[in-house]
Amino acid sequence: MDLKFGTNNIIFIEESCFLADEFNQFLISLFKKLDGRNLTICVDQNIDKTIDNYKLTLNDRDAYTIEGFIDIFEHLEIIQKIDTRGYLDFNDLGNIIRNNKLLNVLILTQKESVYKSFKKLELDSENLALARFNKELIEWITYPKVGNDAFFIEKDIYINKVDIDNIDYVFSPKYGHLKLDKRIHFKGGEGILYKTYNNQLCKLYYDEHQTYVNYKKIEQMLEIDINNPFINWPKDYLFYKNDFVGYLMDEIKGASSLDVLRINMFEGYNIFDLYVLSYNLLLNIDYLHNKNILVGDLKLDNILVKSPVEVYLIDCGSYQIKDFSCDVCHPEYTKKVYTSEELKKKLRTIEDEYYPINKIIFELLIGKNPNYNRDLGEVDIENKNNFTFPLDLSQIKTYTRDLVLWIGLSERMREFFYYYFKENKITYLSEWLNELEVYIENAKAKKRNGER
Template identity: 35%
Template sequence: MSQVVKPGDVLHTQNQQSVTLGSVLGEGGEGSVFKTNTPYVAKVYKPEKTTTHRLAKLQALLRMGLACPGICLPKALLYNSKNEFVGYLMEKAEGVKLRNLYIKPLLKKKFPHWRKRDLVELGINILLRIGYLHSKGIILGDINPDNILVRTSKEVYFVDCDSYQVDGYPCAVGIIPFTAPELQKKETYSSYLRTIGNENFAVAVLLFSLMVTGQMPYNQKGGETSQGNIINMDFSYPLGKKSNKKTPNGPWRFLWSHLPKYLKEAFYETFSKGGKYSTESTRLSALEWHKKLNSYLGLLDTGKMGEQDKMSEEIYPTRFKKQMGATYVKCPRCGEDVDKSHLCKEGICMECQRKMWLCHQLKKRASRIPVRRTSQSVSRSFFSCLFH
């Protein structure tokens, strides 16, 4: 492509339909997305991004005649007045990036009334779209929360679909947390073709990050880097007595605790070395995960999930799930229901005890470091916020 396009320019499709570019909706490393005088929007590449490889992949996608609401695949190629390939028309995507929902304040601001069933329903609708693409022989490759936009729990959009792996054309991009262990040491994403087994690892990571909202399966306290943990398949969330004792501190332990047992088992067997679903050939498919989430949604909608503990219906539980047969009392410090057998000798819960110990350690450390008065005030505020 010899020239940069701008609002007001007139392009044409391969069928000579005229398309007038409107205002810019968004810009990225590859190019820009424009409004048009059609029901679709136009993705127009920067001149250096209009490679023959990209054109061939888009032509392959078009030949497949795919159509699925929310998957923003190319509808028609676009050319300039010199008949040079510049981009394509696609469905307009709406909503917020899935990654934004990983941050509690942003999720609460955008969807203030959402409960756990809404996240589960969202996961189901994401899986339906992934399953559709897999059924057509397409591998997404770059599954990550920046490429999925969420409008409602039922209405989601997949963007950057021109990167998908199709007809022997690899997906040239990806990110480490969603890359399968067997691919972690390969050179570049463009140097090989992914298998459906590779992809199923990324699908499981995406679902885990939704169910344990905002957390990745191989994050842990101490230990290796995230990439090292993936390669070693060192999963830090327990299944019964099986645990590496490295579960990150904070709310993640509570979110994991409130998941149904069969779902925790599926994640554990997928992410743990030697697990039943841990290899390229044995990982659960999008369809199999879809069935599991459908069952989860049924438990939530019928109230069965809440029979044992109503907090299991919330996105952000503030304690571990109640166990059948246990006696619960309120902790005098945090006010949470706590298994009576888990109270420390002072009568407060273990979580408060942990926070008190941490606060004590921080105070000891601070007392050894000369600080200005304003810094001491900040430190006191920090210590006090541990209990609010």
């Protein structure tokens, strides 16, 4: 990527660039190319806090690397700290660029979310470049945001339909014949769950879900290595007289559905527990995302909890893997409501998953639906941008319970929620996890010191 330099130059560096391999060599060569021309290095206003947070979470290497760069820029007197609201709002930097057409600007970020936030400013400048760094500069490019096609067949002639109400046994290639305990069952959207031997559950699909696509999907799932005890991954296929009927999974005993916990107002959990629970839930979702798996139908009922550190993701047979879509959708947990037919043919994007992630974490930490209309008292699921919690805390006149909990969030968490629900700006899981970890460690330290 070729860079243009003028008399006055600005480079905005998002903090994770400092941690990239060979970034220091890149800066040295850049300074040489600039050859005495004016340069300002812009960084986020809260970068010192970020360094402290790295130290707090014992990431000393990263902390001192970033600190080293900042010290050099300060020594050279070329640094300017800019308020970006935690990399979610670039209006301050945007105004500097708009007001000086002769300025040459390079925005360096490793994060797609930062790139997207910056693109939203729609700055019309020929002297502006956006890049990420991977041993060299790579220009950020906008790809059209369309979900890819899913594996789908119009006419399913490969699977014989089985009436699951009238069967007592199923066959698992790994575990042999399994008797279904028909006294207790749980009905879901795609099928029925029956208990069987050794703390295992059989999920038997209804007619319409006994499909070749689902058979191939379970086949793919069984080939993926999931080494996370909190993800209740399918263990084997299930057949009845050679016909595919569902899959086998472990039963999670002694756990409560997060949905039931939520309507019982998280009885037995204190606020700190809910931060720990949120952190552990996000860790598990992040584990899946790192394997390119999307939960798809992510909602409170598909999460079981034994304790704040034992948070299980269940109903994994519907997850989106490779080109197999998740064709289930709950209108309350989806920004754009799709029909089941649409979802059979199109894959969700990772961005789609961030609506339920934000909604669930918000409900855990604030105890209210993000679409809660404080004036009407109603959950307004038809208007998902109607977010009424303010960033400016001085606007709060009455300290209701939900607003007290809102104030209790860290400033960055409030920004994460606000910018997501109001402006669709995503904070990715890595940043969420980092922020929650810092919050939890701080709270523990305060408790040790006897503070509230």
